[in-house]
Amino acid sequence: MPDNESVAATLAEGILAGRSRAIARGISLVENDDPEAGSLLKLIFPRTGRASVIGLTGAPGAGKSSLTDKLAQVYVDRQQRVGIVAVDPSSPFSGGAILGDRIRMPKLAMHPNVFIRSMATRGNLGGLARATTEAVMLLDAAGYDVVIVETVGVGQDEVDIVKTADATVVVVVPGMGDDIQSIKAGIMEIGDVFVINKADRDGVERTQMELEALLELAARSDGWQPPIVRTIATATPPVGVEELATAIASYLECVARHPETRAARQRRIMERRLLELIRDRILRQVWQRELRDGWLEEALERISNRELDPYTLVDDIVQKALRT
Ligand SMILES: Nc1nc2c(ncn2[C@@H]2O[C@H](COP(=O)(O)OP(=O)(O)O)[C@@H](O)[C@H]2O)c(=O)[nH]1
Numbered sequence: 001m002p003d004n005e006s007v008a009a010t011l012a013e014g015i016l017a018g019r020s021r022a023i024a025r026g027i028s029l030v031e032n033d034d035p036e037a038g039s040l041l042k043l044i045f046p047r048t049g050r051a052s053v054i055g056l057t058g059a060p061g062a063g064k065s066s067l068t069d070k071l072a073q074v075y076v077d078r079q080q081r082v083g084i085v086a087v088d089p090s091s092p093f094s095g096g097a098i099l100g101d102r103i104r105m106p107k108l109a110m111h112p113n114v115f116i117r118s119m120a121t122r123g124n125l126g127g128l129a130r131a132t133t134e135a136v137m138l139l140d141a142a143g144y145d146v147v148i149v150e151t152v153g154v155g156q157d158e159v160d161i162v163k164t165a166d167a168t169v170v171v172v173v174p175g176m177g178d179d180i181q182s183i184k185a186g187i188m189e190i191g192d193v194f195v196i197n198k199a200d201r202d203g204v205e206r207t208q209m210e211l212e213a214l215l216e217l218a219a220r221s222d223g224w225q226p227p228i229v230r231t232i233a234t235a236t237p238p239v240g241v242e243e244l245a246t247a248i249a250s251y252l253e254c255v256a257r258h259p260e261t262r263a264a265r266q267r268r269i270m271e272r273r274l275l276e277l278i279r280d281r282i283l284r285q286v287w288q289r290e291l292r293d294g295w296l297e298e299a300l301e302r303i304s305n306r307e308l309d310p311y312t313l314v315d316d317i318v319q320k321a322l323r324t
């Protein structure tokens with residue numbers, strides 16, 4: 001058996017048994033797009049599709065991490081296993097801030113039924129959405145009942161990530177009228193549940209009205225009317241978080257009652273994922289075979305000097321790649 005595959009087989013066994021070290025290792029593999037990652041994903045794919053994946057998005061500072069923490073606690077109190085994937089460079093779950101997490105969330109981070117992981121930001125090959133989706137698949141296969149994905153509501157990567165969630169929660173705060181207007185139309189459309197967090201602040205009523213007005217414009221084909229939940233994530237005990245869990249559950253039940261909508265949704269998600277996988281794979285192969293270090297900088301320089309046009313360059317690269 002080739003080496004990649006035996007490494008992957010051992011790892012898959014650990015992941016399917018729910019062992020957190022194996023999960024952490026698996027996520028690192030998909031994050032780095034290591035050669036073993038493909039073999040691993042092939043093995044775990046048949047065991048995915050059971051977790052409820054909740055995407056939580058909103059502007060930096062809206063309280064996504066605080067809410068994620070409190071929402072996860074609600075599920076943990078219901079004896080569920082919860083995975084948290086943070087795709088937010090400023091997240092307290094992020095990068096070097098592991099220690100910070102533990103200090104900030106001593107109960108949750110140490111809980112045996114909770115797995116927390118943040119995704120590193122990617123280089124110019126992209127792949128953040130792919131890596132995040134795959135990390136979620138690993139947690140799903142590992143038997144986590146709920147996987148919460150926290151993303152900053154900016155950028156195409158983030159939109160792509162929340163689009164793959166089963167339920168998407170959009171978090172806004174009061175007194176952000178202009179921000180609400182500027183929340184990308186795309187994000188408004190994908191919100192299945194809206195949260196006005198920091199409801200301890202002034203301007204909640206106004207924000208609620210603005211949100212309602214925007215929601216009226218965005219008619220949904222599935223007939224679901226996204227509820228607006230008010231929360232105070234930092235209160236003790238937190239306010240509105242049980243209601244948030246209930247709103248999410250209602251949406252998931254609504255989806256489950258319409259299997260055809262659900263199947264269409266799954267197909268759309270898989271369509272996007274497939275196209276992304278193909279694009280990623282081809283881009284990476286072209287990159288590895290054809291493009292040396294410094295190529296990008298040089299090409300950009302020549303294009304900005306108008307010595308070269310991007311269309312000729314792409315024709316040239318693709319033709320070379322297809323010949324090999
Ligand atoms: N007053 C108030 N502050 C909050 C609330 N939720 C979060 N915060 C604070 O807002 C800041 C940003 O929170 P964080 O969860 O990191 O936001 P994120 O960037 O969206 O993940 C932190 O200082 C939190 O303590 C809330 O409901 N009310």
Ligand SMILES: [Mg+2]
Binds near residue numbers: 090092
């Ligand atoms: Mg955060």
